[in-house]
Amino acid sequence: MEDEILEASEALDAGAVSAPQLRPQSLVLAFFGNHVLERGEGGLGVYSGSIIDVLGRVGTGEQAVRSTLTRMVNRGLLRRQREGRKMFFGLTAPARSVLRDGGQRIWRDGAVNEDWDGTWTLLGFSLPESWQRQRHDLRSRLGWSGFGALYSGLWIAPGRVDVRDIVSELGLDAHVKVFHARAEEFTDVGLMIRESWDLEALAARYVAFDKRWTTETTPDADPIATRLRLVTEWLRIIRNDPRLPVQHLPEGWPALQAQETFRRIAEQTEGPAVRMADELLETTRLRSA
Template structure:
C-alpha cells in the first residue's frame, strides 16, 4: 500500500473526486487518529461517507479491502463490526497531518540545502521502481535525472528506503548547490510548476466559492471533502523554496482559504461526529 494510492483522485470538470479509500482515511484522520485505540461502527462510517457521495456497497468493499491491505483492523461486538487504524495507516495519517498542519504549503525558511537520492534497480523491478518513485514524490522529491532525485531541505528518507527493502540499491546525500547552478532553472526543469500552481488555483477558487455561499448544514461532510481535496492538492508540491518560485505563487492564498474553511468547520464537525459516530475501544 503506497501513500500515492491513498491520496489519489480522479480529475473532473468539478475538481478532484477522491477515491473511497482516500475519503476513508481522511475520515479516520479527522475523527479517530487523535482518539487513540478507537474503532468506529461500520454503520457510522456508511452514514458519514454517504454524505460525500460514497454508496454503502462501496464503503463496505473499501473497508474489506483496507483490512486485507493492512490499513484497518476490525473488531466484532455482537452483530456490529467496528474498524480501527493499524500502525501502517497511523504512520500515513500522521505524515499527512504534519504536511497539513505543521509544515504548510509555503516554504519561507529554506536553508539552502538539498537532499539527493540516487538509485539503480534491475530492469525487472518495475513494482519496486514505482513504489520508490511514488514515496519519493510524496516526500518532496523530483527527478533531476532518471536515477537521481532531489528535494529541498534535509529530508530523512532512510526509513522509506528501508521499508521498501532497497537500502542496498540507494545512495543518499545532503549538499548545497554550487554558485554556478541556476536553481530557478533547475526547479523548472525538475518539477511541473504549471501543474502544481493549477491545483492551488482551482482549490482556492472552489473553496472561496464555498465560503461565499455560506456554511451549509453538513460540517462533517464539508470537512471530509476539504481535507481530502487539500491532500490531493499538496501531494505533488515538494514545498519548493518560496524565493525561487514565480511571483504571486498561488500556494499562499490557497492555504489561507483552506485554513479559513478548516477553522470554520472544526467545532461543528467535532460536535456532529460526537452525535453520529458509535465507537468502541479496540482492545
C-alpha cells in the same frame, strides 16, 4: 511561469470548477483522522453504519464503503470488532502513523516552505536495464517523497530527506547513493526547479482548489461532510507538493492563497463538525488487540 498561473486562474474564472473524484480509502482515512485519531490511543471503534452515513454525505455509496473497510482491515490499516450484529472499526498503529504524518503536513508544515536552509538531498541510482519494475517503483516512491528528476539517474529534493526506508524496502541499498549538498552561487536554482518539477500542474491544482472552495462552498449546510471533503482534497494536493523553497518559486505562487482558504474553512467547520459527529457517530471502546 507567472503567465501560466494567470492563464490557469483566468480559465477557471470562465467556468465552474468541478470537485475532484476522491478515493473511498482517502475519505475513510480523513474520517478517522478528523473524528477518531485524537480520541484515545487506538481504543475507539466506530460503527460501520455511522461511517457509511458520513461518507454517503460526500457521495460515496454503501457498497464502496464496505469494500474499502474490508480492504483496509486486510492491509492492516484498520481493525474490527463485532458487538452483537454490529461491526465497529478502529485504527491500527500503522494507520495512526500515516494520519499523524498527514496531520504534520496539514496543520504544522503547511504548503509553503519559508524556512528552507539551502540544503538539498541528492539521490543517485544505477539499475540494470532489465530492472524496469524496480526502476518504476523507485521513481514513484521518490516522487511521492518530494523528489524531482534533475537527470535520469539523479534525483533531488529540498532539505534533508530520509530515504533509508524507501531504499531498503525496495531492496536497492547496493544501487543507490545519497548525499546532502548546497548549490554554488552560479547555479540558477529557479531554473533547476522548473526543469525538475511540473510547477504548472502543481500551481493549477492550488488555483482550482482556491477557486472551488472560495465560490462554491457553504460550510454551514453540512459541516461534517464539508470538512471531510475539504481535508481529503487538501491532503491530496500537498502530499504531491515537494514544498519547494518559496524564494525560488514564481511570483504569485498560489499555494499561500489556497492555504489561507483551506485554514479559514477548516476553522469554520471544526466546532460544528465535532458537535455533529457526537450526534451521528455510534462508538465503542475496542478491546486490546
